[in-house]
Amino acid sequence: MEDLQIKIDDFKSKYPISEELKSRIPEPRFEFFGEMVWNMAVHALLCGKNLLLTGEKSTGKNVLAENLAKAFGRPLWNVSFHVNIDQSGLIGTDTLKNGSVVFEEGPIYQVATSGGFGVLDEINMAKNEAAAVLHSILDYRRIIDIPGSEIIKLSPASRFIATMNYGYAGTRELNEALLSRFVVIEMPRMEAKDLVRFLKKEFPLMKGTYADQFAELYSDLIKKSEAGEISSSGVDIRGIVDALDLVNSGLSVKESLDMGLTNKSFDPYERQLIQDAINARLPKGLTRKDIFEGNYV
Helix, strand or coil: CHHHHHHHHHHHHHCCCCHHHHHHCCCCCCCCCCHHHHHHHHHHHHCCCCEEEECCCCCCHHHHHHHHHHHHCCCEEEEECCCCCCHHHHHEEEEEECCEEEEEECHHHHHHHHCCEEEEECHHHCCHHHHHHHHHHHCCCCEEECCCCCEEECCCCCEEEEEECCCCCCCCCCCHHHHCCCEEEECCCCCHHHHHHHHHHHCCCECHHHHHHHHHHHHHHHHHHHCCCCCHHHCCHHHHHHHHHHHHHCCCHHHHHHHHCHHHCCCHHHHHHHHHHHHHHCCCCCCHHHHECCCCC
Protein backbone atom coordinates (compact mmCIF):
# COMPACT_ATOMS: atom_id res chain seq x y z
CA MET A 1 0.00 0.00 0.00
CA GLU A 2 2.86 2.40 0.75
CA ASP A 3 4.39 1.75 -2.68
CA LEU A 4 1.04 2.45 -4.31
CA GLN A 5 0.66 5.71 -2.41
CA ILE A 6 4.12 6.80 -3.56
CA LYS A 7 3.11 6.08 -7.16
CA ILE A 8 -0.16 8.01 -6.73
CA ASP A 9 1.76 10.97 -5.29
CA ASP A 10 4.16 10.83 -8.24
CA PHE A 11 1.18 10.84 -10.63
CA LYS A 12 -0.28 13.90 -8.91
CA SER A 13 3.06 15.70 -9.08
CA LYS A 14 3.53 14.84 -12.74
CA TYR A 15 0.04 15.98 -13.72
CA PRO A 16 -0.95 19.03 -11.67
CA ILE A 17 -4.33 20.62 -12.32
CA SER A 18 -5.32 24.25 -12.57
CA GLU A 19 -6.73 26.08 -9.57
CA GLU A 20 -10.17 26.51 -11.12
CA LEU A 21 -10.57 22.75 -11.55
CA LYS A 22 -9.81 21.87 -7.94
CA SER A 23 -13.44 22.41 -7.01
CA ARG A 24 -14.28 19.39 -9.21
CA ILE A 25 -12.14 17.04 -7.14
CA PRO A 26 -14.80 15.06 -5.26
CA GLU A 27 -15.18 14.87 -1.52
CA PRO A 28 -16.70 11.38 -1.25
CA ARG A 29 -19.64 10.99 1.12
CA PHE A 30 -18.54 7.41 1.83
CA GLU A 31 -15.13 5.81 2.17
CA PHE A 32 -14.51 2.74 0.02
CA PHE A 33 -13.73 -0.46 1.91
CA GLY A 34 -12.15 -3.36 0.06
CA GLU A 35 -8.36 -3.52 -0.11
CA MET A 36 -8.06 -6.07 -2.92
CA VAL A 37 -10.42 -4.18 -5.26
CA TRP A 38 -8.75 -0.88 -4.38
CA ASN A 39 -5.30 -2.24 -5.24
CA MET A 40 -6.50 -3.64 -8.58
CA ALA A 41 -8.19 -0.36 -9.51
CA VAL A 42 -5.19 1.79 -8.59
CA HIS A 43 -2.78 -0.43 -10.53
CA ALA A 44 -5.05 -0.25 -13.59
CA LEU A 45 -5.27 3.55 -13.51
CA LEU A 46 -1.53 3.95 -12.97
CA CYS A 47 -1.00 1.78 -16.07
CA GLY A 48 -3.23 4.07 -18.11
CA LYS A 49 -6.13 1.61 -18.40
CA ASN A 50 -9.82 2.34 -18.53
CA LEU A 51 -11.82 0.59 -15.81
CA LEU A 52 -15.16 -1.15 -16.09
CA LEU A 53 -16.80 -1.85 -12.72
CA THR A 54 -19.50 -4.49 -12.94
CA GLY A 55 -21.72 -6.17 -10.37
CA GLU A 56 -24.96 -5.90 -8.49
CA LYS A 57 -26.31 -2.76 -6.85
CA SER A 58 -24.87 -1.55 -3.56
CA THR A 59 -21.41 -2.97 -4.29
CA GLY A 60 -19.81 0.49 -4.22
CA LYS A 61 -19.05 1.12 -7.90
CA ASN A 62 -19.63 4.87 -7.80
CA VAL A 63 -18.17 5.12 -4.31
CA LEU A 64 -14.97 3.51 -5.61
CA ALA A 65 -14.85 5.88 -8.60
CA GLU A 66 -15.20 8.95 -6.38
CA ASN A 67 -12.58 7.71 -3.94
CA LEU A 68 -10.15 7.02 -6.80
CA ALA A 69 -10.61 10.53 -8.20
CA LYS A 70 -10.02 11.96 -4.73
CA ALA A 71 -6.90 9.84 -4.17
CA PHE A 72 -5.42 10.84 -7.55
CA GLY A 73 -6.44 14.47 -7.09
CA ARG A 74 -8.38 14.56 -10.37
CA PRO A 75 -11.40 16.64 -11.36
CA LEU A 76 -14.35 14.34 -11.94
CA TRP A 77 -17.16 14.41 -14.50
CA ASN A 78 -20.12 12.03 -14.41
CA VAL A 79 -21.89 10.96 -17.58
CA SER A 80 -25.18 9.12 -17.13
CA PHE A 81 -26.10 7.14 -20.24
CA HIS A 82 -29.81 7.83 -20.33
CA VAL A 83 -31.82 7.30 -23.48
CA ASN A 84 -31.34 10.86 -24.80
CA ILE A 85 -27.56 11.09 -24.48
CA ASP A 86 -25.87 11.42 -27.88
CA GLN A 87 -22.61 12.61 -29.41
CA SER A 88 -23.25 16.29 -28.71
CA GLY A 89 -24.17 15.49 -25.12
CA LEU A 90 -20.82 13.75 -24.67
CA ILE A 91 -18.39 15.86 -26.67
CA GLY A 92 -20.15 19.19 -27.00
CA THR A 93 -21.86 21.27 -29.64
CA ASP A 94 -21.87 24.70 -31.26
CA THR A 95 -24.21 27.11 -29.56
CA LEU A 96 -25.10 30.77 -29.85
CA LYS A 97 -23.75 32.96 -27.05
CA ASN A 98 -23.80 36.75 -26.98
CA GLY A 99 -24.47 36.82 -30.68
CA SER A 100 -21.55 34.53 -31.55
CA VAL A 101 -21.31 30.83 -32.29
CA VAL A 102 -19.14 29.14 -29.67
CA PHE A 103 -18.32 25.52 -28.89
CA GLU A 104 -19.92 24.39 -25.64
CA GLU A 105 -17.74 21.63 -24.24
CA GLY A 106 -19.32 18.36 -23.18
CA PRO A 107 -18.10 16.25 -20.25
CA ILE A 108 -15.98 13.88 -22.36
CA TYR A 109 -14.22 16.84 -23.98
CA GLN A 110 -13.56 18.36 -20.55
CA VAL A 111 -12.13 15.10 -19.19
CA ALA A 112 -9.90 14.81 -22.25
CA THR A 113 -8.47 18.32 -22.12
CA SER A 114 -8.16 18.70 -18.34
CA GLY A 115 -6.57 15.36 -17.46
CA GLY A 116 -9.61 14.52 -15.38
CA PHE A 117 -11.46 11.32 -14.59
CA GLY A 118 -14.74 10.53 -16.31
CA VAL A 119 -17.35 8.20 -14.83
CA LEU A 120 -19.40 6.55 -17.58
CA ASP A 121 -22.38 5.52 -15.47
CA GLU A 122 -24.57 2.62 -16.63
CA ILE A 123 -22.59 2.33 -19.86
CA ASN A 124 -24.66 -0.67 -20.94
CA MET A 125 -27.61 1.69 -21.39
CA ALA A 126 -25.73 3.72 -24.04
CA LYS A 127 -27.31 4.01 -27.48
CA ASN A 128 -25.17 2.93 -30.43
CA GLU A 129 -24.49 6.55 -31.42
CA ALA A 130 -23.21 7.40 -27.96
CA ALA A 131 -21.16 4.20 -27.64
CA ALA A 132 -19.52 4.78 -31.04
CA VAL A 133 -18.17 8.13 -29.84
CA LEU A 134 -16.21 6.33 -27.14
CA HIS A 135 -14.24 3.95 -29.38
CA SER A 136 -11.41 6.28 -30.42
CA ILE A 137 -11.34 7.84 -26.97
CA LEU A 138 -10.90 4.59 -25.07
CA ASP A 139 -8.45 2.73 -27.33
CA TYR A 140 -4.78 3.33 -28.11
CA ARG A 141 -5.61 6.40 -30.25
CA ARG A 142 -6.94 8.40 -27.29
CA ILE A 143 -8.39 11.10 -29.52
CA ILE A 144 -11.66 12.94 -30.01
CA ASP A 145 -12.39 13.49 -33.69
CA ILE A 146 -14.90 16.33 -33.88
CA PRO A 147 -16.58 16.32 -37.31
CA GLY A 148 -15.74 19.47 -39.24
CA SER A 149 -13.28 20.58 -36.57
CA GLU A 150 -10.01 19.62 -34.95
CA ILE A 151 -8.79 16.34 -33.51
CA ILE A 152 -8.34 16.55 -29.74
CA LYS A 153 -5.70 14.38 -28.09
CA LEU A 154 -6.48 13.19 -24.60
CA SER A 155 -4.28 14.34 -21.78
CA PRO A 156 -2.01 11.50 -20.59
CA ALA A 157 -3.64 11.92 -17.16
CA SER A 158 -7.22 11.36 -18.41
CA ARG A 159 -8.93 8.16 -17.30
CA PHE A 160 -12.39 6.70 -17.75
CA ILE A 161 -14.23 4.54 -15.22
CA ALA A 162 -17.40 2.89 -16.49
CA THR A 163 -20.05 1.22 -14.35
CA MET A 164 -22.78 -1.24 -15.20
CA ASN A 165 -25.41 -3.22 -13.32
CA TYR A 166 -27.01 -6.47 -14.45
CA GLY A 167 -30.63 -6.98 -15.30
CA TYR A 168 -31.97 -3.43 -14.94
CA ALA A 169 -34.66 -2.25 -17.34
CA GLY A 170 -33.11 -0.67 -20.43
CA THR A 171 -29.73 -2.38 -20.03
CA ARG A 172 -28.14 -4.74 -22.54
CA GLU A 173 -24.95 -6.68 -23.11
CA LEU A 174 -21.92 -4.50 -23.81
CA ASN A 175 -20.67 -5.09 -27.35
CA GLU A 176 -17.28 -6.76 -27.66
CA ALA A 177 -15.59 -3.81 -29.38
CA LEU A 178 -16.40 -1.51 -26.46
CA LEU A 179 -15.79 -4.14 -23.79
CA SER A 180 -12.29 -4.83 -25.14
CA ARG A 181 -11.29 -1.24 -24.34
CA PHE A 182 -11.61 -1.80 -20.60
CA VAL A 183 -10.05 -3.87 -17.89
CA VAL A 184 -12.88 -5.25 -15.76
CA ILE A 185 -13.35 -5.55 -12.02
CA GLU A 186 -16.27 -7.64 -10.79
CA MET A 187 -17.32 -5.81 -7.64
CA PRO A 188 -17.99 -8.20 -4.77
CA ARG A 189 -20.63 -7.63 -2.15
CA MET A 190 -19.25 -6.03 0.98
CA GLU A 191 -18.18 -8.59 3.56
CA ALA A 192 -19.71 -8.43 7.04
CA LYS A 193 -16.45 -7.28 8.68
CA ASP A 194 -16.09 -4.43 6.14
CA LEU A 195 -19.73 -3.45 6.62
CA VAL A 196 -19.15 -3.24 10.39
CA ARG A 197 -16.19 -0.93 9.79
CA PHE A 198 -18.25 1.11 7.34
CA LEU A 199 -21.17 1.49 9.76
CA LYS A 200 -18.90 2.45 12.65
CA LYS A 201 -17.28 5.11 10.48
CA GLU A 202 -20.60 6.49 9.25
CA PHE A 203 -22.19 6.33 12.70
CA PRO A 204 -19.46 6.89 15.32
CA LEU A 205 -22.05 6.76 18.13
CA MET A 206 -23.34 3.36 17.04
CA LYS A 207 -22.76 0.59 19.55
CA GLY A 208 -20.55 -2.23 18.31
CA THR A 209 -23.12 -4.91 19.13
CA TYR A 210 -25.66 -3.38 16.78
CA ALA A 211 -23.13 -2.66 14.05
CA ASP A 212 -22.54 -6.43 14.10
CA GLN A 213 -26.27 -7.18 14.06
CA PHE A 214 -27.00 -4.91 11.08
CA ALA A 215 -24.06 -6.46 9.19
CA GLU A 216 -25.44 -9.93 9.94
CA LEU A 217 -28.91 -8.80 8.85
CA TYR A 218 -27.42 -7.77 5.50
CA SER A 219 -25.75 -11.20 5.21
CA ASP A 220 -29.08 -12.90 6.01
CA LEU A 221 -30.84 -10.93 3.26
CA ILE A 222 -28.11 -11.86 0.77
CA LYS A 223 -28.62 -15.54 1.57
CA LYS A 224 -32.38 -15.22 1.10
CA SER A 225 -31.85 -13.48 -2.23
CA GLU A 226 -29.34 -16.08 -3.43
CA ALA A 227 -31.78 -18.83 -2.43
CA GLY A 228 -34.53 -17.19 -4.49
CA GLU A 229 -36.69 -16.41 -1.47
CA ILE A 230 -36.59 -12.64 -2.01
CA SER A 231 -35.56 -10.38 -4.87
CA SER A 232 -32.45 -8.21 -4.81
CA SER A 233 -34.58 -5.13 -4.02
CA GLY A 234 -34.49 -6.07 -0.34
CA VAL A 235 -30.68 -6.41 -0.27
CA ASP A 236 -29.58 -2.83 -0.02
CA ILE A 237 -26.74 -1.26 1.97
CA ARG A 238 -28.09 2.17 1.06
CA GLY A 239 -31.38 1.14 2.62
CA ILE A 240 -29.66 0.12 5.85
CA VAL A 241 -27.76 3.42 5.99
CA ASP A 242 -30.94 5.38 5.24
CA ALA A 243 -32.79 3.49 7.98
CA LEU A 244 -30.05 4.18 10.52
CA ASP A 245 -30.08 7.87 9.57
CA LEU A 246 -33.80 7.92 10.26
CA VAL A 247 -33.40 6.09 13.58
CA ASN A 248 -30.65 8.49 14.58
CA SER A 249 -32.95 11.42 13.84
CA GLY A 250 -35.65 10.05 16.13
CA LEU A 251 -37.92 7.89 13.95
CA SER A 252 -38.79 4.49 15.37
CA VAL A 253 -36.64 1.51 14.40
CA LYS A 254 -39.56 -0.37 12.80
CA GLU A 255 -40.72 2.59 10.71
CA SER A 256 -37.14 3.35 9.65
CA LEU A 257 -36.46 -0.22 8.53
CA ASP A 258 -39.81 -0.38 6.75
CA MET A 259 -38.85 2.71 4.76
CA GLY A 260 -35.26 1.70 4.14
CA LEU A 261 -35.66 -2.02 3.43
CA THR A 262 -39.04 -3.74 3.76
CA ASN A 263 -41.12 -1.41 1.58
CA LYS A 264 -38.67 -1.64 -1.31
CA SER A 265 -40.40 -4.90 -2.13
CA PHE A 266 -43.90 -4.61 -3.54
CA ASP A 267 -44.81 -8.25 -2.95
CA PRO A 268 -46.60 -8.84 0.39
CA TYR A 269 -45.08 -12.30 0.88
CA GLU A 270 -41.56 -11.02 0.20
CA ARG A 271 -42.08 -8.08 2.57
CA GLN A 272 -43.01 -10.55 5.29
CA LEU A 273 -39.82 -12.57 4.68
CA ILE A 274 -37.73 -9.39 4.97
CA GLN A 275 -39.58 -8.45 8.14
CA ASP A 276 -38.97 -11.95 9.56
CA ALA A 277 -35.23 -11.56 8.88
CA ILE A 278 -35.24 -8.20 10.66
CA ASN A 279 -37.12 -9.61 13.66
CA ALA A 280 -34.69 -12.53 13.91
CA ARG A 281 -31.73 -10.16 14.26
CA LEU A 282 -33.20 -7.16 16.06
CA PRO A 283 -35.39 -7.50 19.15
CA LYS A 284 -38.85 -5.96 19.18
CA GLY A 285 -39.07 -2.72 21.10
CA LEU A 286 -35.58 -1.69 20.01
CA THR A 287 -35.04 2.08 20.33
CA ARG A 288 -32.49 4.63 19.27
CA LYS A 289 -30.96 4.57 22.75
CA ASP A 290 -30.26 0.86 22.35
CA ILE A 291 -28.41 1.39 19.05
CA PHE A 292 -26.65 4.72 19.58
CA GLU A 293 -24.76 6.42 22.35
CA GLY A 294 -25.46 10.06 23.16
CA ASN A 295 -28.09 12.44 21.85
CA TYR A 296 -29.85 12.70 18.49
CA VAL A 297 -27.67 13.78 15.57
